[in-house]
Amino acid sequence: MNNANILLVDDEKNIRLTIAQSLDPLGYQVATADNGEDALLQLQAQEYALILLDLKMPGMNGLEVLRRAIEIHPDIKVIIISAHGTIEDAVEAMKLGAVDFLQKPFTPKELRDLVFQVLEIESSSTNESSSxxxxxxxxxxxxxxxxxxxxxxxxxxxxxxxxxxxxxxxxxx
Incomplete structure (x- = not known):
């Protein structure tokens, strides 16, 4: 599912740049937002296959963005990324519809592997699973x-x- 549109939401410019550069060679189209409000505006204007969403941001936090994103696009996949997340936050994010939780700091390989895995879930045939x-x-x-x-x-x-x-x-x- 290369060429997939990914929305990256993080208030730290360096994180946005690093993640976008990590995913670019794989052919993913990465759009960025530096806050929750901007992310929701972009979600209304364009469809994305995946959101990489920081949990702790000024203004609207990641859990609120997740709630609203799922309302806009119920089938969207969301990976929560955070350096400050707790087990309770991860559980709440999963209950709200996140597919995974990635703890900062992470390596570009860890990120690429997880993004690939999450985007491949949708393309997997639900009737032909054997492993x-x-x-x-x-x-x-x-x-x-x-x-x-x-x-x-x-x-x-x-x-x-x-x-x-x-x-x-x-x-x-």
Whole structure:
């Protein structure tokens, strides 16, 4: 899903620049916003496949932007990025529809791998998954869409494939 439009929302200019430069060679089109209000305006003007969203920003925080972004585009994928996030923040973000949480500082490779993984979830066929990781990713997709019964089906399939791994059990919890 290269060429995907990504909206990067972070109040720190250096972070925006670094992330945009990390994703540019992969062919992603990265737009930036330095605050929540600007991000919401851009979301109304254009569709994005993914939002990389800082949790702590002056004015509107990342959780509020997430709530409003999901209202505008219910299927949008959001990765929360933060140096100040707590476990409670991460849980709240996941409940609101975020697909993942990336703790700062992170390497460009970690970022690229996560972005690629998140954008590939949508293109994965929900009927043709055969590995544990694919089942977990599909379950995350259904959880994000608040289709919890469908998510549980894939979590159970993941457990059947490898009951020794904790991810599926954590998702059930």
């Amino acid at each position: 544990y990781k694919k089942e977990i990713n599909i379950a995350k997709k259904w959880r994000r869409k608040r289709q919890f019964n469908k998510a549980i089906v894939h979590i159970k399939q993941a457990i059947g494939l490898d009951p020794s791994l904790p991810d599926a059990f954590n998702m059930l919890g």
